[in-house]
Each structure stands twice: as C-alpha cells, then as structure tokens.
Amino acid sequence: MSREKIQIFDTTLRDGEQVPGCKLNKDEKIAIAKKLDELGVDVIEAGFPISSPGDFDSVRAISRMVVSACVCGLTRAKKKDIECAARALEKAKKPRIHTGIGTSESHIKYKFNASPQEIIDRATEAVSFARRYVEDVEFYAEDAGRTDNAFLARVCKEVIKAGATVLNIPDTTGYCLPEQYGNKIKYLRNHVEGIEKVVISCHCHNDLGLATANAIAGILNGARQIECTINGIGERAGNTSLEEVAMILKQHTALNFYTNIRSEMLTSMSHLVSESMGMMVQPNKAIVGSNAFAHSSGIHQDGVIKNRETYEIINPKEVGIHKSSIILTARSGRSALAYRLKKIGYEITKTQLDDLYPIFLDMADQKKEIGDEDLEILIEQYAGKQKNDIIHKNPRRK
Numbered sequence: 001m002s003r004e005k006i007q008i009f010d011t012t013l014r015d016g017e018q019v020p021g022c023k024l025n026k027d028e029k030i031a032i033a034k035k036l037d038e039l040g041v042d043v044i045e046a047g048f049p050i051s052s053p054g055d056f057d058s059v060r061a062i063s064r065m066v067v068s069a070c071v072c073g074l075t076r077a078k079k080k081d082i083e084c085a086a087r088a089l090e091k092a093k094k095p096r097i098h099t100g101i102g103t104s105e106s107h108i109k110y111k112f113n114a115s116p117q118e119i120i121d122r123a124t125e126a127v128s129f130a131r132r133y134v135e136d137v138e139f140y141a142e143d144a145g146r147t148d149n150a151f152l153a154r155v156c157k158e159v160i161k162a163g164a165t166v167l168n169i170p171d172t173t174g175y176c177l178p179e180q181y182g183n184k185i186k187y188l189r190n191h192v193e194g195i196e197k198v199v200i201s202c203h204c205h206n207d208l209g210l211a212t213a214n215a216i217a218g219i220l221n222g223a224r225q226i227e228c229t230i231n232g233i234g235e236r237a238g239n240t241s242l243e244e245v246a247m248i249l250k251q252h253t254a255l256n257f258y259t260n261i262r263s264e265m266l267t268s269m270s271h272l273v274s275e276s277m278g279m280m281v282q283p284n285k286a287i288v289g290s291n292a293f294a295h296s297s298g299i300h301q302d303g304v305i306k307n308r309e310t311y312e313i314i315n316p317k318e319v320g321i322h323k324s325s326i327i328l329t330a331r332s333g334r335s336a337l338a339y340r341l342k343k344i345g346y347e348i349t350k351t352q353l354d355d356l357y358p359i360f361l362d363m364a365d366q367k368k369e370i371g372d373e374d375l376e377i378l379i380e381q382y383a384g385k386q387k388n389d390i391i392h393k394n395p396r397r398k
C-alpha cells in the first residue's frame, strides 16, 4: 500500500504569534518563513493581514519571498478582511485565503447574536467572495470541537458548494478527547456531500494537553492536513506542535503516512523561533526540549551507553542533534562516570573507578549537575591523593 501524504500547515506566524509578549518584527517573520519553507512545510500561515499595517506588510513580504510553500492569510468572514488578505497575498506563487466564522452554540449566541442560518449565509458569502481572488480557499468553523455535528455538517456542505477547497475543523478551546475529535472527522466524512473534493484539516489547541493526540486522531479518521506551530506555541496553552506530528508520522511507519518535513532541521528551527520570540522551550518538551535526548538516571545511562535504542526511540541525528547526552548527577552510576571521563580524555581502570565513584557521589550530592570542569577537579583531587599520576590522560576526544 502506498503511503499517503499529510500536509503540514504551519501557523507559527499567526496563531503562534498571538502569544502575549512574543510579537515579531517583519525581518524576524521573514527569516522564520524562509526557514519554514526550507523545512518543507506545505502551507505557511503568514498572518492576519487586516489586524495591523505591520502584519499586512509582513504577509506581503513573505508572499514575495517564499519559494515552495503555499502562503496563507487569515480573515474573518468579512469582505474588508478578505479584500485586504487578497492584496497582501497578491505576489504569492500559491496564495490561500483562510476565512471562517464561529459555529458552536455559544459563538452563534454570544459572539454573533445570530441565527444558525445567518451563520451559514455569512460563511458561504465569505467563501464565494474569497474565491473571486484566489482558487485556494480554506474555511474554518471556529469552535468546531464544541459544535453539534449535524449543524457542522450543514455548514461544511454549504461552504464546499460555495467553493471551499480545504475544511478546517478547529478544536478552538482544546476541549475534545481524541476519540471525540476523531469521531467528528469521521462523522463529517460520512455525512457531508462533496467532502471527498476537499482536504479536511485539524487545528487543535492544547488546553488539556491533547492537541497532538487530537490531530493524530483526526488523521486516523480521514483528515489530511495538520495545522501546527513550532514548539507548539499559540493561544493560551498553544497548538499542536509541528515537531511532534512530524516525528510521530515518521516513527510510526505502520500508519503509512509521510510529510515533507526535513526532520534534521527541527532543532535549529525550534531555536530560531524560541530566540526570535524570546520564549524558552520547556526542557522536557518532546523532540526539541533540551532534555529530550538527555539521560540522567544510572539505569538508563547504563542502557544507552550499551545501546542507544534501549531508551531512545528516535536517533537524535534525525532531528539535528548530534549526540544523546549523559548527564552526571547523584543518580548516575559508574558506567556513566567512566563514559564521561573517557569523553574528556581520561581512561581509568575498574579499581580507579571504584575509588573515584564515592568521591564523585559526594560532589554530586552537593551540586545539581557535574560538568566537565567538575570532573577535572575530581581527577585532580583523586590523583593528588594517590601521589602519582595513575590516570592516563589521552588527547581530548569529541
């Protein structure tokens, strides 16, 4: 069976940039868009052009510069937003307008004070208006996660008739469980006339920590595009993380999906976004956190030193990290100490290791982590005690 492609829609520069305090200037956005294009994303959501002159300019500049990816601009279901996005996207090789409206009961009642039919009318008008400017129009049913499936299916059927090419089913509030979200996608596939003509897209938020799981459930039920951000940034608890979905689909070959992501660029991409936004990545973040390939307990270290695969499901090289790290703490064992000493050039015998280990533990109990400089001090103390230099120092190895 041939593998099916999953489109990666990156919204770091739109949903991701909505994070408080993480505003980017135009040059930073251009640099990120350039790297996203090299990374292999299929769609770059470059911004919300009507939201500010700065965002308009950035979307315009990114449209001119991007070589391969489709460039997308967000709008509300309003003519002035759509006209503005169309102008900003004028120079894009592959432009897409992303328009939509809230469809859940609470959005219809509190945000729009409208009737369900009025929502459908606004949605279809927006889609057909956008189609006057571009061939590729994505429709989002905001808060689809909490929208009644039968009503959602009605909206989807009408926007497809109006010319939508992609249907975005956002779990805007991050409420759904993976099974519920997956069933929603399945329901739409079974109940919406014309659904086979469009791509279904998953846009999941992480309020309950389920954004990635929900996006994968969507894919397993027929969606073929995932909307995500680098480092999982985005409104509130963030969005599905790009690096997670890319590696899940790569690792689980039995699922028979692939993406165009060049995974060896994921770490440097993550650093660029984190540095430009001044937003650190949590150390235990999957794939790109500083601890994602670090081992600190004695049992794990011993396993990894013998064979990396005992505790690592991904070869760090695949995501652009050139080694797993063996972190020395008071939980580390003898093999980790010998390994790290060897890395800085000290070959020691088993007896020397047995002598050195308790001294190491004393030091480690006082410090959180033992670095190379600490190891040099340890050796000096130990060799000093022995009165002669019994430890052989080789030229420093990498």
Ligand code: KIV
Residues within 6 Å of the ligand: 015, 140, 141, 142, 143, 168, 170, 171, 172, 173, 203, 205
């Ligand atoms: O979360 C959401 O519903 C969105 C839409 C605007 C696509 O970000």
Ligand code: ZN
Residues within 6 Å of the ligand: 015, 170, 172, 203, 205, 235
């Ligand atoms: Zn969102």
